[in-house]
Amino acid sequence: MKTRAPIETALLALGLVALLLFPLLGAKFYLQLFAKIMIMAVFAMSLDLLVGYAGLVSFGHAAFFGIGAYMLWWLSPQYAAANFWFSLPAAMAAAALAALAVGLLVLRCSGVYFIMVTLAFAQMFFYFATGSKFFGGSDGVYIYVKPVSGLFNLGDAAQFYYVALTAMAGTYLLLRGLIGTLFGRALLGIRGNEQRMRSLGFSTFGYKLAAFALAGALAGLAGYLDAAQFGFVNPDLFGWRLSGLALMMVILGGMGTLYGPILGAFVLVLLQDTLSDATRHWLLPMGVFIILAVLFLPRGVSGLLKRAEGKNG
Amino acid sequence: MSDSLVFFLIQVLNGVQEGLLLFLVASGLTLVFGIMGVINLAHGSFYMLGAYLAYALTQLTGNLFFAVLLAVPLAVVFGLALEALLFRPLYARDHLYQVLLTYGLILALEEMRSLVFGDDVHGVALPRALDFSIHLTGALSYPAYRLFMSAMCLVIAGGLWLLIQKTRLGMAIRAGASNREMVQSLGIDIAWIYRAVFALGVALAAFAGMIAVPVASVFPGMGNQILIISFVVVVIGGIGSIKGAFLGSLLIGLADTFGQVFAPQLAGMTVYVLMAAVLLWRPAGLFGGNPR
16 A cells, blocks of 8 residues: 655645634635535545445435434424534434445445435435425425534534534544555455455455445534534435535545545535526536536546646656 | 226326336336446436427427427437437446436536526427327226327337347347447447437437326426436346336336325335335346346
C-alpha cells in the first residue's frame, strides 16, 4: 500500500482550517448552505465506502438517509424538543438495522442486479412513507422544535455549522481509519476479486454486510442532520433522485478516496444552488452537466488533481 | 355468474392488461441489457416520450391511430440519435457510468418535457371506435379499449417471439447475447445488431406509452414510475430473459392490481414484497442464468 501523498494531506488540512475559520466571515445564508453541503458530504462518503471500497454500487442509498430523517421526526414530541444525545444514536441505529435487513437480501445479488435491487428497495420505503398516514403521506411532516443537547444550540446557524463540520470530519477520520484496518483491506480485496477472498477463507458476505450496515448508519446520521437543519421531512428523501445525486458526488469527486466525495458534494450542491437560483428548469443544465462529466471526466476531480500532481512531481 | 366472481374476473383482466403493458417496457430493458450489456435508466423516458408524442399528435391529427403511426418512427429516430451520441461511448465502460449518464439523461429529458408541455396532467380521448363497454352483468361491465390494449400487447409479444426465434436477425441477436466476440469473428456486424436492438427497445417502450395514454393520461414523472417497476420485473424474471420478463410482468401486474383492491394502504409496496420473496428463493430471478 502506498502512503498518501504529502500534498494531499496538506490540502486536506488547509481545507479543514478554511472551513473552521469560515463562520468568521461568512454570512448566515452561506453558513446554512455550507452546513447542507457538509451533511451531503457525510452521505456521499458513506456511499463511497460501498462503491469505492467494497465495489457495491448502491442506487438506493437514500433509503437510509430517509430513515435517519424520519427517526428524528418520530422521536420528537410534537411541540417539544427531542434529546440530541438520545435521538441521534437511535436514528443511526435504526438506519443501520434497516441496512442490515435490506443488506441480507440485496447482497445475494451482484453487479447490475445489485444496482436494480437497491433502487427497488429504496423505492419500497418511498411508497411506504407515501402511503402511510402515520408518516404524513406524500406531504411529509414537520419537526417544529429542533433537538436540544445542553452543550450547543442547533437553532444557531454558526453552531449548527460546526456540528455539521464535526460530523463530516468525524466521518472522514472514522472511514479513513477503518480502511487501514484488516476490515478495510478485506473490503478492497473483495472489490478486486471476491472469489479469491473467499478461497482465502474470508466470509465475504459478512464483510459486505458489515460495510452495508455501517454505510447505512452514516447515511442515517446525514439524514438526521438534514431533518434537524430544515425541520421538514418528506418521502422524496428516500427517492432515486437523491440516491443518484450521492452517487454522482462520489464519482465526480473520485471514488475510493473519501475526500473525493467531499469535493463532489461541494461542486454539486453549489452548482445546484447556482442553477436553481438562475432558472426554474435547473434540472436540465444539471442533467447535461452530469452527462458531460461522465463522458469527459471519468476519474473525477481527484483524478484531475492526481494527474496535475504527477506532472509537477 | 355472481357479481363477486365477475368482480374478481375484472381484476384479473386489469392485472393482465397492466402486466402486458409493462412487458413492452421491460422486454426492451432486458434485451438492451442482455445483448448490449448496457443498463439504461432512461428507458422509462422513452415510455414518457411515446405518451407525450401520442398526446401532441392526437391534438394535431385528431386521431390516436394516426398519431401512433407517426409517433413510433419519430421515437425510434430520437432513440437512435441518443444511441449514437451518448450510449456508444458507454458500451465498454462499467455499469456505474452507464447508470450515472442515464441518470443525467433522465433529469434532462424530464425537464425538457416540462419546458415543452408544462407540468399539467393531460388526457387523450378514447378512440371513438373503441369507446364502449362490454356488459358482463347488470351492474358490471368492462371497457373495450382495455381489451384492445391487451390484445395489441399480446400480438406484439407474439411478434417479438417470432422475430427472436425464427428470423436471421433474431438468430444474430441470440448469438450476440451469448458470445459477442464469436459473432463478430463470424462476420456479423455487431454494431448494427446493437442499433437494431436499441431501436426495438425504444419502439416497444414508446408504443406502450402511446397506447396507455387514453387510460393513464400524461403526467410528470410517468417515465420513472414505469422504469422502476420494469426493473422489478427484470429482477424477478432474470436479466436478459424475454420469457422471464413476460412472466414477471404478468406477476407484477396481478400483484399490483390485487394489492390495490385488498390492501390499498400498502398498494405501492406489494410488488416490492413480491420481489423480495423471489430474491430469497432465486437470487438470479426466475429465468436468470449467472448474474453478472
